[in-house]
Amino acid sequence: xxxxxxxxxxxxxxxxxxxxxxxxxxxxxxxxxxxxxxxxxxxxxxxxxxxxxxxxxxxxxxxxxxxxxxxxxxxxxxxxxxxxxxxxxxxxxxxxxxxxxxxxxxxxxxxxxxxxxxxxxxxxxxxxxxxxxxxxxxxxxxxxxxxxxxxxxx
Amino acid sequence: xxxxxxxxxxxxxxxxxxxxxxxxxxxxxxxxxxxxxxxxxxxxxxxxxxxxxxxxxxxxxxxxxxxxxxxxxxxxxxxxxxxxxxxxxxxxxxxxxxxxxxxxxxxxxxxxxxxxxxxxxxxxxxxxxxxxxxxxxxxxxxxxxxxxxxxxxxxxxxxxxxxxxxxxxxxxxxxxxxxxxxxxxxxxxxxxxxxxxxxxxxxxxxxxxxxxxxxxxxxxxxxxxxxxxxxxxxxxxxxxxxxxxxxxxxxxxxxxxxxxxxxxxxxxxxxxxxxxxxx
Numbered sequence: 001x002x003x004x005x006x007x008x009x010x011x012x013x014x015x016x017x018x019x020x021x022x023x024x025x026x027x028x029x030x031x032x033x034x035x036x037x038x039x040x041x042x043x044x045x046x047x048x049x050x051x052x053x054x055x056x057x058x059x060x061x062x063x064x065x066x067x068x069x070x071x072x073x074x075x076x077x078x079x080x081x082x083x084x085x086x087x088x089x090x091x092x093x094x095x096x097x098x099x100x101x102x103x104x105x106x107x108x109x110x111x112x113x114x115x116x117x118x119x120x121x122x123x124x125x126x127x128x129x130x131x132x133x134x135x136x137x138x139x140x141x142x143x144x145x146x147x148x149x150x151x152x153x154x
Numbered sequence: 155x156x157x158x159x160x161x162x163x164x165x166x167x168x169x170x171x172x173x174x175x176x177x178x179x180x181x182x183x184x185x186x187x188x189x190x191x192x193x194x195x196x197x198x199x200x201x202x203x204x205x206x207x208x209x210x211x212x213x214x215x216x217x218x219x220x221x222x223x224x225x226x227x228x229x230x231x232x233x234x235x236x237x238x239x240x241x242x243x244x245x246x247x248x249x250x251x252x253x254x255x256x257x258x259x260x261x262x263x264x265x266x267x268x269x270x271x272x273x274x275x276x277x278x279x280x281x282x283x284x285x286x287x288x289x290x291x292x293x294x295x296x297x298x299x300x301x302x303x304x305x306x307x308x309x310x311x312x313x314x315x316x317x318x319x320x321x322x323x324x325x326x327x328x329x330x331x332x333x334x335x336x337x338x339x340x341x342x343x344x345x346x347x348x349x350x351x352x353x354x355x356x357x358x359x360x361x362x363x364x365x366x367x368x369x370x371x372x373x374x375x376x377x378x379x380x381x382x383x384x385x386x387x388x389x390x391x392x393x394x395x396x397x398x399x400x401x402x403x404x405x406x407x408x409x410x411x412x413x414x415x416x417x418x419x420x421x422x423x424x425x426x427x428x429x430x431x432x433x
Contacts, residue, residue, distance in 0.1 A: 023176055023281070024289075053165070053292050054173040129418040131397040144296050151166050152418050153299050 005073050007066070012117040016135050019061040019148075021049035027063070029122065029135035030148060048151040050134050051144070055151060065115045072110045079107035127154045158302040159419055164199060165295040172288040176280055179273040183258035183280070190284075191247050194291070203294055208241040215249065218242035219283065227266040230282055236290075243287040336375040339423045343372045346420055349412045356399055364395040375427060382431040389424045396421070 009032070011017045016029035028050050048055045062070075083106040093102040126133040127147035134148050147154050171193050175186040194200045213233065214220075219242065223229045233239050250257050259272065262279035269275065347368055350361065367388040374380040374388070396417055 023173070023285070048169070052289060053169045053296075054176065054288075055170055056173055056177060060177075128421055129396065131393070144293070144300075146169075151169065152162060153165070153296060153303075 003077075005070075005077055007070055007073055008114065009066075010114060010116045012119060016117065018063045018065070018117060018137070019047070020063045021052060021054070022056055022060045023049060023054045024052040026051035027137045028148070029117070029137065031133060034132045034149075047148045048146050050136060050146050050148050053146040053151065063115075065113075069113055069115050072112050076109045076112065079109055083107055125154055127152065158299065158306055159416060161199070161295060161299050161302060162418075164197060165292070165299065168193065168197075168200070168295065169292060172292070176277060176285070176288070178258065178276055178280060180256075180259055180276065183262075183276050184256070187247065187258055187280075188251060191251055194244075199295075199298075200291055203291065204240065204244060207237050208244055211237050211241045213238040213241050215242040215245040219246050223266075225266070228264040230265070232286075240287060240290060243284055246283065336427065339375050339420075339427055340372050342416070342420050342423060343368050343375075346412060346416060349416070353412065360395065360399050364392060364399075367391040367395070371424060380427075380431055382428070385424075385428050385431060389421075389428055392424065393421060 009017060011032050012029065015032050017032050017035075018027055018029050020027050026049060030047075045058055046055050047058050047061050049061075083104070086104045087106070090102040090104045093100050120137050122135040122137050124133055124135045125145055127150060129152050130147060130150045132147070132149050134145070136145060145154050146152065171186075171190055174182075175190045178186045194204060213235075218231055218233060218239065219228070221229050221231050233242065250261055253260060258280070259276055262276045265275075265279050265282070267275040267278045269278070347365065350365060353361065370388045371385065371392065374385050
């Protein structure tokens with residue numbers, strides 16, 4: 001792949017984006033500002049699930065919607081490239097005196113959806129240790145939550 | 155209080171180990187399962203927790219994990235009784251570890267998986283087979299942490315005011331009390347100051363500044379007349395250091411030199427100390 005595919009993110013009004021635990025499937029929101037500052041200044045690359053407390057690489061927590069949107073975008077990028085290249089090949093082969101004829105049925109692009117955050121029933125809690133916050137969706141109770149960044153009980 | 159820190163650290167260790175197990179691949183699945191099994195056997199709290207439930211339960215793990223479906227794949231049939239389920243998982247781990255090479259994959263490949271990829275087969279199997287055991291232990295530790303926190307907060311007394319005591323002769327004395335809370339705060343500050351000597355990669359000025367704040371807080375905790383404004387200022391400085399420097403710099407610093415739980419306890423003890431002064 002010769003380029004970078006950019007995927008626009010639309011956080012909620014307070015700048016939070018949804019994540020999904022790869023272990024228990026719980027959904028929660030993290031503040032993009034806190035994530036980006038975190039990325040720039042330290043080597044922390046893991047997140048803890050605030051519900052089950054298990055830890056994995058940050059990329060594992062990408063939400064299903066965002067993952068699907070990224071896959072659709074990548075698929076369309078690939079389809080465009082293939083359509084262009086096979087189109088060129090067909091034009092070369094299909095000249096007047098050619099012995100071989102080539103028909104190209106272009107790949108159809110998938111519809112690209114924008115991942116928009118919705119306002120849901122959510123509880124925002126902050127960690128006293130690292131001072132960063134998390135919004136719990138479908139709230140399972142604040143008393144059993146873990147900080148997604150440092151993993152302590154909050 | 156040390157039980158609380160110990161429990162929080164145990165919880166972190168267990169969750170890290172469990173996460174590694176659930177994300178295993180062909181090359182490390184056996185090792186991760188062995189480490190997990192050793193941890194739950196060697197850790198006294200988890201050992202006692204599990205054995206208090208599964209000892210004496212008469213249940214064969216094969217009833218849960220050994221059934222073969224009509225399709226030829228093995229299937230997991232979860233028993234209604236949770237203690238039977240926990241015993242089945244514990245015994246199944248022991249059985250897998252008693253096998254020879256590629257122990258986890260050999261078992262995992264007998265269960266139907268959505269993917270043909272070996273890592274996916276292993277992860278799907280481990281998640282379906284042992285996630286309930288992991289959740290049970292994590293929940294039990296969280297409940298214990300809540301209990302310990304509750305207990306710790308109940309032990310806090312508001313004792314930084316002056317108590318007026320009258321003796322038999324009618325003389326009035328004003329006494330200032332230094333409580334166990336202050337003593338614990340001082341010992342935690344000492345521990346963190348010790349740990350700070352092994353911290354690397356943080357700006358020396360920042361480090362000196364927070365050390366000064368910690369020394370000042372210690373001085374105030376030991377003082378007979380701690381000054382609320384001074385305490386408030388140094389606690390703010392310590393909190394800022396944690397947020398802006400310590401846990402923003404590198405994960406290794408937080409985990410190796412100063413643990414997040416130690417820092418958390420320091421802040422909560424300092425908060426309680428401060429609250430006591432205002433009351």
